Amino acid sequence: MATMRSVSIALWCKIKDYLRAHAVPSKDEQKKYHHDFALTTSFHGVHNLVNNGNSGVKSTIRKIAWVSVVTVFIIVAFWQVCMRFINFYSWPTTTSVTVQYVENIEFPSVSFCNLNRFQTKAVNNLSIAFFMWNVVSAVLLSTSIDAEENHLQEVIDFLQRNQNFSIKEFTRNYGFYLNKSTLLKCSYFGVPCYAEDFEHIFTEYGNCYTFNHDEGSLNKKASTPGSGLSVLFDIKQSEFTDEPSLGYVDAGITFVIHSANIRPKFDGQGVYSPVGMHGHVSIQHLKVFASWILIQEHPWGECNPYLNLEYHEVYSTYGCLQECKSRFIKNECGCVPFLLPGIGKECDLQQLYNCVSTALYRIEKFNICTVGTYNSTCPVPCEETDYPATISYSTFPSEKAAEYLSTKLGKNTTYMRNNLVYIDIKYQELNYKITTQQKALSASVLLSDIGGQLGLFCGASMITIIEIMEYIITNLYWICIFLILKAPNVPLWTFNQSRYRREIQEC
Structure with a gap:
C-alpha cells in the first residue's frame, strides 16, 4: 500500500x-x-x-x-x-390532396349480403338458429354471447343428438345462397356475369358473396364514367327467419365496396339498399394511394410500417383485430371460431358459449386488442385504400316496368316490390384522389x-x-x-x- x-x-x-x-x-x-x-x-x-x-x-x-x-x-x-x-420535436406533419386524372381506373371488389341470415326451409328449430346468429356475430363484433339457461339447455340437447354438428357447414348450407333464383341479373361493363363469378365468404351476416374478388380475375378497368356493375337480387322474404323482437326488422341487401386484397368490414361501413328500390351508387377512388391515404410513421404519425399480418396479404386495422382475437381465443379455448382467420380446430357451440364468450369479455375489459395509436395492438395502416360512395334511390319497378318484368321474370308486381333489390355501382369520375401525409420539418x-x-x-x-x-x-x-x-x-x-x-x- x-x-x-x-x-x-x-x-x-x-x-x-x-x-x-x-x-x-x-x-x-x-x-x-x-x-x-x-x-x-x-x-x-x-x-x-x-x-x-x-x-x-x-x-x-x-x-x-x-x-x-x-x-x-x-x-x-x-x-x-x-x-x-x-x-x-413536436413532429409536425402536413397533408396534401392531389387529384390525378387517368384514362382508365381499376374497379373495386364489392361484397353483398342478405339482411336475413338463415332460410326457414332448412331450420327445424328457429330458436337454435337465432342463438347461432348471436354466437356468429359476437365473434366479429366483440359483443357478449347471451342466452337464457333453458335456451342453452335446448342447444345442448340438440348437440347431443347431432355429435358432428358444424356451425360453419350449417351456415354455408342453410344461409343466404346465390344462384339463378336469387341473382336475377348481373352485368359488368355491359357483359353478363353469373353467380359463379362471385366468391363465397363468411361475415357477421352469414353467407356473403364478393364480386371481382381477385385482382387477376375480372378487374376490368373503367374507361368512361357511368359504367360499372349492375345487379338485381331476389332476397326471398318468405324464407326470412330473423326475429323482429330481437331488432331484425329490415329487408334488403347490404354491401361493402373495398380493395380486392382486403376483407370487407360491414360494421360501420356497410351500405344498405332496401327492397322495391333501385340504388344508384356513385363511387370515388381515394389514394391515401382509389382513395389511398399515405400516413407518416411514428413519431410524425401513428402507423407502424413494419407490421405484417399472418393471414392477410395487406395490413389493415380490421384484419389485425381479427388476427389478434383469433390468437387470444385459440390460446384460451384451444379452437378457432370459423369467422376468424387461423389454423386449428373449429369451435363448436359449447366452446363458443362456455369459453369464447369469456375470452371476448376479457379482450374488451382488459383492452387486449386495441386500435389507433402507434403503441396499440393494431395501429392505423400507413397506406389505405378507400372507395367513398354516394347512394341515391328510385322506386323499382315502375308501373310500366312491372308489366314488362312480370312477364320476363314470372313474378307479380307485389312480389317484386317486396323482394327485388336493384343496385348500380359506377364511378363518378375517372380520377384518383391522393391524400398524402408528409413531414413538415426534416x-x-x-x-x-x-x-x-x-x-x-x-x-x-x-x-x-x-x-x-x-x-x-x-x-x-x-x-x-x-x-x-x-x-x-x-x-x-x-x-x-x-x-x-x-x-x-x-x-
Missing part, C-alpha cells in the same frame, strides 16, 4: 512539473488573446466590445451600447433556435432554419461556432492548469502518516 502511495505522489509531482513548464500565460498575454479574438472572430458585433485604443466617455458609452446589442441578439437567437427544436430544413436564425441575429456560421468552441476550450484549459498548480495548497489525499503529507507539500 505504501509503495502505491509513493508511486502516485511521484506521478503527481511529474504532472505539476510539466504544467509549470507550460504555465498559464500572463494576464497581459491572456488579455491580448481575448482582444485578438474579439477583433478576428466572424461573430458579428464582438469587435465593437473592445476599445480599439480609444478612451473616454464616448468610448465607454459605445462599448456599453454594443454589449447591450450583442447580448440582446444572442438571447433572441438562442430563443429562436430553442423554438425551432421544440417545433421539430433534419436538413431544421439545420437550415437554425443557420438562418444565427446568421440573421449574430452573423454566425459553423465556422463561427468552431471559433467560439476553440476560445472556450482554451480558457477552460488555462483554468484547469491554474487549479492543478494551486492544488498543493489543498490536501488532496488524507493519510494517517504525516510522512506522506510532507511529501505532497514538498513536491
Whole structure:
C-alpha cells in the first residue's frame, strides 16, 4: 500500500512539473488573446466590445451600447433556435390532396349480403338458429354471447343428438345462397356475369358473396364514367327467419365496396339498399394511394410500417383485430371460431358459449386488442385504400316496368316490390384522389432554419461556432492548469502518516 502511495505522489509531482513548464500565460498575454479574438472572430458585433485604443466617455458609452446589442441578439437567437427544436420535436406533419386524372381506373371488389341470415326451409328449430346468429356475430363484433339457461339447455340437447354438428357447414348450407333464383341479373361493363363469378365468404351476416374478388380475375378497368356493375337480387322474404323482437326488422341487401386484397368490414361501413328500390351508387377512388391515404410513421404519425399480418396479404386495422382475437381465443379455448382467420380446430357451440364468450369479455375489459395509436395492438395502416360512395334511390319497378318484368321474370308486381333489390355501382369520375401525409420539418430544413436564425441575429456560421468552441476550450484549459498548480495548497489525499503529507507539500 505504501509503495502505491509513493508511486502516485511521484506521478503527481511529474504532472505539476510539466504544467509549470507550460504555465498559464500572463494576464497581459491572456488579455491580448481575448482582444485578438474579439477583433478576428466572424461573430458579428464582438469587435465593437473592445476599445480599439480609444478612451473616454464616448468610448465607454459605445462599448456599453454594443454589449447591450450583442447580448440582446444572442438571447433572441438562442430563443429562436430553442423554438425551432421544440417545433421539430413536436413532429409536425402536413397533408396534401392531389387529384390525378387517368384514362382508365381499376374497379373495386364489392361484397353483398342478405339482411336475413338463415332460410326457414332448412331450420327445424328457429330458436337454435337465432342463438347461432348471436354466437356468429359476437365473434366479429366483440359483443357478449347471451342466452337464457333453458335456451342453452335446448342447444345442448340438440348437440347431443347431432355429435358432428358444424356451425360453419350449417351456415354455408342453410344461409343466404346465390344462384339463378336469387341473382336475377348481373352485368359488368355491359357483359353478363353469373353467380359463379362471385366468391363465397363468411361475415357477421352469414353467407356473403364478393364480386371481382381477385385482382387477376375480372378487374376490368373503367374507361368512361357511368359504367360499372349492375345487379338485381331476389332476397326471398318468405324464407326470412330473423326475429323482429330481437331488432331484425329490415329487408334488403347490404354491401361493402373495398380493395380486392382486403376483407370487407360491414360494421360501420356497410351500405344498405332496401327492397322495391333501385340504388344508384356513385363511387370515388381515394389514394391515401382509389382513395389511398399515405400516413407518416411514428413519431410524425401513428402507423407502424413494419407490421405484417399472418393471414392477410395487406395490413389493415380490421384484419389485425381479427388476427389478434383469433390468437387470444385459440390460446384460451384451444379452437378457432370459423369467422376468424387461423389454423386449428373449429369451435363448436359449447366452446363458443362456455369459453369464447369469456375470452371476448376479457379482450374488451382488459383492452387486449386495441386500435389507433402507434403503441396499440393494431395501429392505423400507413397506406389505405378507400372507395367513398354516394347512394341515391328510385322506386323499382315502375308501373310500366312491372308489366314488362312480370312477364320476363314470372313474378307479380307485389312480389317484386317486396323482394327485388336493384343496385348500380359506377364511378363518378375517372380520377384518383391522393391524400398524402408528409413531414413538415426534416433534419436538413431544421439545420437550415437554425443557420438562418444565427446568421440573421449574430452573423454566425459553423465556422463561427468552431471559433467560439476553440476560445472556450482554451480558457477552460488555462483554468484547469491554474487549479492543478494551486492544488498543493489543498490536501488532496488524507493519510494517517504525516510522512506522506510532507511529501505532497514538498513536491
